Amino acid sequence: MAACRLRLLLSPNRGIHELFSHTRKFCSSSVPSQFERVGFIGLGNMGSRMADNLFKAGYSVVVHDINHDVMKAFSDKGFLTKNSPLQVAEESDAVITMLPSSAHVMDVYTGPEGILNRGDQVRSRLFIDSSTIDPQTSRKLSAAIASQLNGGSAMLDAPVSGGILSAENGTLTFMVGGSEEAYRSARPLFLSMGKNVIYCGGPGNGSAAKICNNLAMAVSMLGVSEAFSLGQSLGIGAATLTEIFNSSSARCWSSNTYNPVPGVMEGVPASRNYDGGFATKLMAKDLNLAATSAKEVGARSPMTSSAQKIFTELCDGGYEKKDFSCVFRHYFHGKDEV
Numbered sequence: 001m002a003a004c005r006l007r008l009l010l011s012p013n014r015g016i017h018e019l020f021s022h023t024r025k026f027c028s029s030s031v032p033s034q035f036e037r038v039g040f041i042g043l044g045n046m047g048s049r050m051a052d053n054l055f056k057a058g059y060s061v062v063v064h065d066i067n068h069d070v071m072k073a074f075s076d077k078g079f080l081t082k083n084s085p086l087q088v089a090e091e092s093d094a095v096i097t098m099l100p101s102s103a104h105v106m107d108v109y110t111g112p113e114g115i116l117n118r119g120d121q122v123r124s125r126l127f128i129d130s131s132t133i134d135p136q137t138s139r140k141l142s143a144a145i146a147s148q149l150n151g152g153s154a155m156l157d158a159p160v161s162g163g164i165l166s167a168e169n170g171t172l173t174f175m176v177g178g179s180e181e182a183y184r185s186a187r188p189l190f191l192s193m194g195k196n197v198i199y200c201g202g203p204g205n206g207s208a209a210k211i212c213n214n215l216a217m218a219v220s221m222l223g224v225s226e227a228f229s230l231g232q233s234l235g236i237g238a239a240t241l242t243e244i245f246n247s248s249s250a251r252c253w254s255s256n257t258y259n260p261v262p263g264v265m266e267g268v269p270a271s272r273n274y275d276g277g278f279a280t281k282l283m284a285k286d287l288n289l290a291a292t293s294a295k296e297v298g299a300r301s302p303m304t305s306s307a308q309k310i311f312t313e314l315c316d317g318g319y320e321k322k323d324f325s326c327v328f329r330h331y332f333h334g335k336d337e338v
Contacts, residue, residue: 040098059192094189097130158177239263
């Protein structure tokens with residue numbers, strides 16, 4: 001019902017009869033949302049898989065990316081492609097962005113061919129940014145969309161956790177900031193791409209939650225990697241320590257799901273020379289966001305500072321494209337399990 005109410009709110013220029021007939025149509029549609037046509041901007045490792053899952057769920061998906069080869073591949077799969085973010089917003093009921101940084105997100109919205117450049121031509125009334133960016137940028141964009149676009153448009157910041165495998169399998173976790181009504185309306189979209197959707201509060205809170213999540217993930221990976229390396233030096237195999245960690249108080253995602261020691265766990269980046277997964281340069285970027293946010297609010301952040309320094313050092317050493325779990329090998333000098 002919340003989704004139906006939002007449709008009414010976001011369509012102020014329609015007649016009453018048209019409003020109610022249009023609402024009934026979308027609420028009873030085989031596509032579980034009133035947003036039948038969804039725009040998707042940013043078709044990288046994560047975004048391409050998220051867009052695929054929306055398409056599989058029955059949505060008509062309109063896409064844009066600066067990579068022309070990627071655009072052709074999506075066109076060949078039956079997606080409608082557009083040459084600019086504005087063109088996507090002109091053709092879509094809702095727009096999702098999945099981009100590398102705050103600067104890229106701002107360009108999509110405020111650049112020469114950005115969504116806010118000619119707001120009177122925009123059809124979309126819901127905007128979802130799943131990029132990992134700073135909360136301040138999320139809040140500024142939310143305010144700009146509410147004030148510059150007609151018809152009560154809403155924005156949600158909804159970064160994700162789970163990585164490429166979860167994006168492919170449709171099992172991502174979404175952390176959502178923005179109005180609660182817009183969040184409720186967008187849940188069917190999120191559940192077409194993920195399995196967990198957590199409402200975090202007002203604008204920017206989804207981005208804040210993601211920064212905190214990735215900070216904890218980075219510190220956890222450092223602690224586990226350091227412990228495994230020390231154990232090897234003391235004569236304890238990583239497989240043995242993994243068994244101990246995972247059945248006792250040290251159990252965590254970095255030990256039981258994303259183990260950094262080559263030879264301990266199959267299907268993780270450590271088993272393929274740290275290729276794929278979550279790039280070290282992206283972890284360094286997220287830690288920079290955490291450090292900046294901590295400074296702005298006066299929070300003590302010694303773990304952030306240490307993690308930031310270590311992952312920046314890895315990037316400077318030429319490992320920026322390797323998965324961040326490579327810290328075990330290339331910073332702590334850990335060995336493969338044989």
